[in-house]
Amino acid sequence: MKSFELLLFADYFQFYIQDEPASGDLSAAWTGEATDRLLAIAPGTVGIGTVRNMDVPVAVQLLEREPDDDFADWDHVVEASPRRRIRTHRDRWLYGLLA
Secondary structure, X not given: OEEEEEEEEOHHHEEEEEOOOOXXXXXXXXXXXXXXXXXXXXXXXXXXXXXXXXXXXXXXXXXXXXXXXXXXOEEEEEEEOOOOOOOOOOEEEEEEOOO
């Protein structure tokens, strides 16, 4: 498993993860529901909402399989299916306290 711990600036209470050729335009994706879920999705781009408009700690783990469904230690769990042209897969975004 590869993992990364980053400190990212969450400008306007969000940061993006996107493919390089993607436009990064999530203006229509930030609906009321997306804002409540803290997750917006557009082709090639995922917007992660935060509760702080400042530097936020972010941990990324690249897993070989889907994680266990034990979310007792997490504050917020969101599941989504990013749109892709060739195939789709399910991503799970987990928010919680970073140790």
